[in-house]
Amino acid sequence: MLPEVASWLRRRTSTAGDWPPHALLAAKGAARISVVLPARDEEATVGAIVAAIRADLVERIPLVDEIVVVDSRSTDRTAAVAAAAGAGVVAQDAVLPGHGRMSGKGEALWKSLAATSGDLLVFVDADLRGFTSSYVTGLLGPLLADPSVGYVKGCYDRPLVEGGRPVEGGGGRVTELVARPLINLHWPLLAGVMQPLGGEYAGRRALLERLPFVTGYGVELGLLLDVFQDSGLDAIAQVDLGRRVHAHQSTEALGEMSGQIMLTAWSRLERHGRMVPLGAPSTALTQFRRAPGGHDTRTSDVGVGERPPMIEVPAYAAARSFTPGRG
Numbered sequence: 571m572l573p574e575v576a577s578w579l580r581r582r583t584s585t586a587g588d589w590p591p592h593a594l595l596a597a598k599g600a601a602r603i604s605v606v607l608p609a610r611d612e613e614a615t616v617g618a619i620v621a622a623i624r625a626d627l628v629e630r631i632p633l634v635d636e637i638v639v640v641d642s643r644s645t646d647r648t649a650a651v652a653a654a655a656g657a658g659v660v661a662q663d664a665v666l667p668g669h670g671r672m673s674g675k676g677e678a679l680w681k682s683l684a685a686t687s688g689d690l691l692v693f694v695d696a697d698l699r700g701f702t703s704s705y706v707t708g709l710l711g712p713l714l715a716d717p718s719v720g721y722v723k724g725c726y727d728r729p730l731v732e733g734g735r736p737v738e739g740g741g742g743r744v745t746e747l748v749a750r751p752l753i754n755l756h757w758p759l760l761a762g763v764m765q766p767l768g769g770e771y772a773g774r775r776a777l778l779e780r781l782p783f784v785t786g787y788g789v790e791l792g793l794l795l796d797v798f799q800d801s802g803l804d805a806i807a808q809v810d811l812g813r814r815v816h817a818h819q820s821t822e823a824l825g826e827m828s829g830q831i832m833l834t835a836w837s838r839l840e841r842h843g844r845m846v847p848l849g850a851p852s853t854a855l856t857q858f859r860r861a862p863g864g865h866d867t868r869t870s871d872v873g874v875g876e877r878p879p880m881i882e883v884p885a886y887a888a889a890r891s892f893t894p895g896r897g
């Protein structure tokens with residue numbers, strides 16, 4: 571792990587418990603706070619998430635100024651359930667209608683900027699199970715405490731829950747198999763971001779509104795790379811939110827997501843001038859495991875070598891020329 575990454579991890583990683591709600595309320599001042607949930611067919615879970623945020627962070631203490639669910643072309647009762655729980659609901663395609671209809675989660679989040687008024691925005695997926703409002707207070711902590719922080723990512727244990735049984739560490743499949751290796755390869759200074767694709771994150775409007783939003787599932791990687799490019803590593807913080815359980819997509823669907831992630835990485839490599847000349851890639855891969863009091867890191871070398879065409883090996887070529895019948 572690069573020393574800059576180790577230093578960043580020490581300085582910019584905290585836990586949700588480090589940010590108690592009453593302290594945040596004192597630090598809030600005149601800042602307005604919006605919580606945004608992008609939701610496509612999330613009638614089963616969106617209501618409980620909205621209700622928890624409302625009860626804890628609107629009614630009990632007036633920390634959050636608005637909760638907005640962006641209905642992303644749902645075909646179920648997502649909008650009605652969200653409204654009944656106390657959220658404002660906007661239809662993705664009804665926001666900035668003159669700008670056409672693009673698709674996916676990134677479109678929903680881009681439109682949310684035009685449908686909210688907060689100086690700080692907190693993004694929470696609408697398919698979470700076991701959500702607690704400490705996700706929101708944890709993400710707000712570094713933003714309210716330190717003006718030099720512009721963007722905060724959540725990190726958490728991510729079990730893969732199938733058939734009701736959790737496989738610890740099995741979740742975040744596209745993160746572990748695609749995004750983390752890509753980031754370590756081309757953006758090694760971001761290797762300390764434990765959940766680069768995590769759907770819970772927060773940022774300052776003044777930063778988010780000057781960045782492009784990749785549509786579809788490229789939005790998280792796109793924003794992380796663009797924040798890094800725009801404001802540098804120290805503008806990013808991460809907060810350990812504990813554990814995250816959400817609805818899982820099929821391997822086939824995650825294959826599409828992986829394609830979107832790789833195309834997003836490709837676009838940033840080209841745009842940020844990392845394609846030419848392609849510098850020597852980093853061969854170090856840093857992975858994270860939950861450990862008492864935080865996380866253990868494991869850095870391995872994923873460098874690969876290369877053998878020449880066998881035909882160019884003299885001993886092989888000599889032996890081959892005498893082997894009958896091998897044309």
Ligand SMILES: O=c1ccn([C@@H]2O[C@H](COP(=O)(O)OP(=O)(O)O)[C@@H](O)[C@H]2O)c(=O)[nH]1
Pocket residue numbers: 607608609610611612640642673674675678694695696697769816817818819
């Ligand atoms: O076109 C879309 C796709 C997804 N989502 C929402 O974005 C969040 C994350 O999407 P999903 O659960 O499909 O991704 P996963 O967590 O499985 O990677 C969820 O709240 C979805 O309802 C959305 O608003 N529009």
Ligand SMILES: O=C(O)[C@@H](COP(=O)(O)O)O[C@H]1O[C@H](CO)[C@@H](O)[C@H](O)[C@H]1O
Pocket residue numbers: 675695728729730740741742743744745746767768769770787788789790791816817818819824827
């Ligand atoms: O992190 C991941 O690998 C994917 C898939 O997670 P699982 O393997 O279903 O736990 O989930 C995330 O990726 C999406 C793309 O960035 C985000 O939009 C989701 O919010 C996030 O859950």
